Structures are given as C-alpha cells and as structure tokens.
Amino acid sequence: AQKVTQAQTEISVVEKEDVTLDCVYETRDTTYYLFWYKQPPSGELVFLIRRNSFDEQNEISGRYSWNFQKSTSSFNFTITASQVVDSAVYFCALSGSGTYKYIFGTGTRLKVLA
C-alpha cells in the first residue's frame, strides 16, 4: 500500500529562520512521483515541485530546496530565511506510475512569525 507521512503537524518559526518540513513515503512501486504543494489561507493548493523516483538530485529554487533520499524514503523540504508569506499548510504527495491516484500526507502547518 502507498502511504505518505508528515509527522510534523504544526511548526512555528521566527522570520529569517530556516525550517525543514519532513515527508516520509511508502510504496512498492519502482517508478513513482513525489510532489510538494502549498496551501495558503485562500484555500487553493499551489504546486511547488515534482520529482520522479529515478532522479535523486537535490533541487533548489530560490529560498526553497528539496532533499530526496530513496534510502530513507524521504523527500524533505527546506525553506531558507523564512518569511511571513511562507505561512501556509504544506502537503507532500505520492503517485505511482501509470495511475491517477495521488496520495497526500496530512500536511504540516507552518507559521512564520514576524
């Protein structure tokens, strides 16, 4: 069975601190895809990144970076120098190859305090 675990329910940091959001997944597929989404208070989920299981290179996009480690089945997300606008709920998701089923974690609520 496929599963995504985001053990951190809520994290609070002070502006400019770095913060890492954890994501651990379970799957028996050899080919799969991992995603991160941001859900601000307005409600819509915003796509941040998609990574396939064969690409373990870490990725950096501005203040955002992602660390994919197949050995530990983790796909962690780090925000550097956090800002108040980063306050949102962040979801990690998993999709097996050839399926429309996306498994989402329960989300991590990030509060960045000024």
Next chain:
Amino acid sequence: ETGVTQTPRHLVMGMTNKKSLKCEQHLGHNAMYWYKQSAKKPLELMFVYNFKEQTENNSVPSRFSPECPNSSHLFLHLHTLQPEDSALYLCASSQEGTNYEQYFGPGTRLTVT
C-alpha cells in the same frame, strides 16, 4: 480568467437539497479531479476524468454524482447529503496522462445542515 476556477466558493445546504458545484480550467488540460478536504484528514481523491471519461471513482457514495461535459468543465452534483459531508471540495486539473502535477482551484466550502 486563468487557472482553475470554482463556484460557488461557499455553500450551505440542507440534507434534502440538491445543488451542484462547478469547476472550470483554462489551462488546456485534459484530466480533471475532485477532492474532498476535511479537517484533520488527508485530501481524499473522489473522482478523476481523463478526456471526459471517468477513470477513477474512489468508492464515493452515490449522493455525489460527477459530470464532465468537456475537458474544461467538471461538475459535482449533490443530493441528500449528510452533515459529515461538510468539507472543502477542491477541483484540480493536469495534463493528460498520469503522474503530472495538478493545478487546484480555490475550493467550495460546503456546509450541510
């Protein structure tokens, strides 16, 4: 308009009412999805349409009835709902084929009284 739009944004309905949620995407995608988001629960995939054909029905009760007249529009028809159906209903779209990232609408906040 751009992206994925949903109407209405808020809906309050009684258990005997019939209502419909509407979703429209302006991204040229061919796959569309309905999700249910309840408090303290993971997002639940309800239905998937690819090129107007339903490809997934995730054991959703028959009081929820989807309709996809074309690749840009998706509806969720609601009838005789229960209070536990109160949730945020999110629509999403993606490129055709599997495993692509999804683009979400702002959701409809549904309250069943």
